[in-house]
Amino acid sequence: MARLWIPLLLLIGLAMPASAAELTADSVNAAELRNRPPAEDKMDPLAIRAEVLLDRAHVSPGEIDGRFGDNARKALAAFAAARGLSSGSNLTPELWDALRQDQAPAIVTYKITRDDVRGPFLKKLPRHMEDMKDLPRLGYTSPREALAEKFHMSEALLKALNPRSSFEHAGEEIAVANVMKPDETVPEITRLDIDKQAETVQAFDKDGNRVAMFPATVGSDDKPTPVGSFKVESIDANPNYRYNPDYKFKGVKARKPFDIKPGPNNPVGVYWIGLSIGQGYGIHGTAEPSKVGKTESHGCVRLTNWDATFLGQHLSKKAVVELR
Known part of the structure; x- marks a missing residue:
């Protein structure tokens, strides 16, 4: 009976979709538009890459969460309109080719600094405004929250890309969205x-x-x-x-x-x-x-x-x- 479990488990493993734990920088950076649109109901490498490219183009998808939802579709529609392209909120080959003109990797490696983990951090964010008034500062609740916001990401996506990280140690390298463009000139x-x-x-x-x-x-x-x-x-x-x-x-x-x-x-x-x-x-x-x-x-x-x-x-x- 025990022998039957081995091939059965192998078959189950082959049938299962890629999980968030298997999400990697390489899978995101290599993601391409093929026979399906980016997913909206689960973290998807193509959705992540598209969200990062939209963010870099200054048509913000809001929080980069790996799901191609309403905010990402708004951003895509704005990107299309600015370039005179049709298709609105659907990611077509024409729009994907335009997005990919930015050839920078969507996910890059970042080394956590002392400032990232210094804090001070709140133990818990009060639910009611009245309870906030006596706090000396309304800071982050953790280094992970601070790092997620720094790179325009959801905490869940940051964790999925770095499943073994505690985000609490300076010098540790993590995978993050490549949203920084320090040398860019932005008009008033x-x-x-x-x-x-x-x-x-x-x-x-x-x-x-x-x-x-x-x-x-x-x-x-x-x-x-x-x-x-x-x-x-x-x-x-x-x-x-x-x-x-x-x-x-x-x-x-x-x-x-x-x-x-x-x-x-x-x-x-x-x-x-x-x-x-x-x-x-x-x-x-x-x-x-x-x-x-x-x-x-x-x-x-x-x-x-x-x-x-x-x-x-x-x-x-x-x-x-x-x-x-």
């Missing part, structure tokens, strides 16, 4: 077009050329974001967050204003771009990048921290913002 952004229905932010230079596109969470039924033409009033990195009881956010019981210290897990993330709408409206980062474009906001325009940082660093203080 002078106009933003925010589409509430599509949940996108498009950024343009003074000549009308699109510089970048980001997925966004824009308002909610309870607190819809106003429409119209507005101006940028402030651009602040590492902002404090001030809660006003007049906001009447669900789940917040405080009757007096309070402040929350800066940090990537601050309610508005690492960047705040104030708009001339008033009443605390602005564009900002988030502590939950996986939810961008998928949940509601408190009326503001929410981006991932890295997209908010890119925008804040290249946005003119005289920029016009069109909300529609």
